[in-house]
């Protein structure tokens with residue numbers, strides 16, 4: 001019987017220095033390794049691109065949607081460890097990439113899997129995950145005891161890691177560990193400017209449907225300017241689904257240039273890195289947009305940057321929120337929605353100025369998941385109303401934003 005779990009396959013047994021899966025002897029040379037800044041070295045089997053990648057290790061609990069996750073520019077400078085053991089089963093295609101095709105933004109730097117990706121079985125698949133990872137330049141390592149590493153992150157927080165896929169099996173673990181420790185980390189780093197589009201572009205693509213593929217774009221009722229800090233395509237599609245055509249502009253665009261486009265509303269997008277590191281250029285721009293009284297929707301990084309411009313503070317979380325099954329409560333309606341999450345920083349609700357209130361909270365840990373500005377058409381959420389991947393409970397937020405533009 002074929003066994004898809006790499007380190008139980010008799011030909012591919014790996015053992016690690018510390019987080020050994022079963023302490024068994026290696027029967028095949030490891031072609032991949034992970035070095036954590038705390039000194040842990042774990043061996044596995046390389047897949048995808050060969051080479052070394054350095055980043056912040058976070059775990060994602062989603063069962064599906066690995067391709068959307070790995071191409072979400074918010075994961076720039078991160079290495080995603082999937083807690084679900086079987087990743088790759090539905091292959092990969094061009095439609096499910098989330099990064100904007102215009103800027104070709106770099107998203108996740110690497111991926112860790114429990115089982116080695118197997119040949120795909122899905123009618124939408126065009127590629128094996130391994131081949132797709134290679135094309136994208138993403139390093140993958142399988143055969144990893146993802147449960148043990150996840151527990152380590154839950155206890156000690158997200159760590160700097162270096163991973164290597166060495167097809168010849170030559171792995172210098174000391175050099176790998178040194179690379180992990182030498183890296184500066186995500187805190188304090190402005191990554192939005194590394195993934196934003198260089199040039200303004202337009203989008204009116206609608207949502208994808210299982211029967212009809214991409215739905216026809218409806219007549220545009222609104223014009224929205226999206227400030228691109230690393231925008232996901234499904235945000236643009238959700239805007240189209242509520243009748244908004246979008247003009248996407250670079251992160252460094254001035255408020256004056258944004259307002260000159262005469263938008264009915266403005267979206268501050270998701271994106272990678274530390275929100276506090278964008279303060280220099282983003283806060284003055286967002287402050288002017290707030291004063292303009294135009295409707296604003298902030299999503300994830302955009303939500304955090306809006307909070308900063310309003311005078312609140314953000315802080316780093318221990319393990320962050322990365323998954324597609326997080327319960328969030330809408331404090332206005334009392335309804336609980338199951339949402340997609342991907343963030344490592346959070347808005348400190350104790351620092352909200354007068355006139356700014358929490359609209360949503362996470363029911364996992366009570367952290368802030370949304371804001372509203374009293375007396376202004378401004379809303380923002382920490383979670384991902386566009387899902388992709390994840391449940392579509394929060395699609396209503398795009399309609400709420402459209403209603404503010406009406």
Ligand SMILES: NC(=O)CC[C@H](N)C(=O)O
Nearest residue numbers: 074271300301343344345
């Ligand atoms: N998805 C996002 O926009 C992430 C926002 C921010 N980079 C964080 O990690 O908290």
